[in-house]
Amino acid sequence: MQITYHIAEHDGGWAYRLGDVWSEPFASHDEALAAARRAAERQQVGGDNAEIDYQAGDGRWRHEHVDGGDRPEVEVDPKD
Numbered sequence: 001m002q003i004t005y006h007i008a009e010h011d012g013g014w015a016y017r018l019g020d021v022w023s024e025p026f027a028s029h030d031e032a033l034a035a036a037r038r039a040a041e042r043q044q045v046g047g048d049n050a051e052i053d054y055q056a057g058d059g060r061w062r063h064e065h066v067d068g069g070d071r072p073e074v075e076v077d078p079k080d
Helices: 029-043
Strands: 002-010 013-018 050-055 061-066 073-077
Touching (some): 002 029
Parallel strands (some): 002 073
Antiparallel strands (some): 002 013, 050 061
């Protein structure tokens, strides 16, 4: 899986977004870019395997095994 953080003007400043979800605004493009790069680095940190239960969008409960080492490929695009 690959995910991409995008940097753009948003809410009176600069922010990064993943899909339709925006970060808080930053005063400059460079600050937003640095924050997106930190977020991308955190995406690479693995965790422990786990069993999780969650309610899906259709209202049904689901149970899954999650591999803590399964990390996405992350890219930061400095322009939207």
